[in-house]
Amino acid sequence: MTRNRTQAAHVRDVPDSDPSALTAAYESLASAFAEQGDWRSAYEHLRSALHHARDLPTVAGVPEQHRHEVERLRHESLTDPLTGSHNRRYLDRVLPGLGSAALAMVDLDHFKDVNDRFGHDVGDRVLRHVARILRQALPTGAFCARYGGEEFVLAVPARSGAEAVRVVHRAGARVEAFPWSRVRPGLAVTVSAGVAAADGDPHTRLRLADQILYQAKRGGRNSVAFHSAGDVRILHTLSGHRTAPHS
Structure with missing residues (x-):
């Protein structure tokens, strides 16, 4: 958990004007939570990564049984929530x-x-x-x-x-x-x-x-x-x- 707290503090230090760095920071934090099996936290940080990403991020270490959740997040990131069309x-x-x-x-x-x-x-x-x-x-x-x-x-x-x-x-x-x-x-x-x-x-x-x-x-x-x-x-x-x- 100490590692995650350190990474979370690092995310707070990344300026909003640097979306690439924010994406990488949130992606790294999501991977760390995934490794520990804390999927709720991993998904929350993956959402943050998707929000800042120009290209879709990936999360390392996601087991097969949880990959559909990651794919769901990817789909949501490319879909307009009101109309169901692409965004x-x-x-x-x-x-x-x-x-x-x-x-x-x-x-x-x-x-x-x-x-x-x-x-x-x-x-x-x-x-x-x-x-x-x-x-x-x-x-x-x-x-x-x-x-x-x-x-x-x-x-x-x-x-x-x-x-x-x-x-x-x-x-x-x-x-x-x-x-x-x-x-x-x-x-x-x-x-x-x-x-x-x-x-x-x-x-x-x-x-x-x-x-x-x-x-x-x-x-x-x-x-x-x-x-x-x-x-x-x-x-x-x-x-x-x-x-x-x-x-």
Whole structure:
């Protein structure tokens, strides 16, 4: 136990501005508790390590019968607890390898009004439903991650930008068509999206999708914006699937 107290004191001395050192310190402390069979303390410190880690830590000396608990913690660290989608940590981890996927930034329209009018409990239910709808609309190999707040990222392996736009447009149509009045009378929910084709650096692609998203917002919402022939074009969901250039 003296060793653990010494390591715990060392953790307190590590500055918050050094996440790598914090991760290593908590990981070492978790391993020490695991060696002693104190799994509750080991898991608590592993959670702390996961909180500070850029890459997922490992704990040495974990017996086979307890590894499922470590894997559960890993899963939780990559999953958004509200919606069940992947989270920002997962996206950051896999983004460098998304060389063949179009990226879409999806944002709920007027979500603040939903919270203000119906309350945050309804807002949370809306987020859960939207995340589920977005996941259901995706083809094999694609995924949905909650980026933050009411924003989601869709990664869509596609043969062309047009194919990716169709996938995202169908997802938006499914959101609009959901029977929201069953959640709360008078409730209606739509999304807007910006799609960046599978070209160039994935981080640049994600920033581009975010920029295009705001053009979808300015173009009337409930729509998908994308580049086509050098122009930003907007495919509306509500208004008869019409396509119009953004001005």
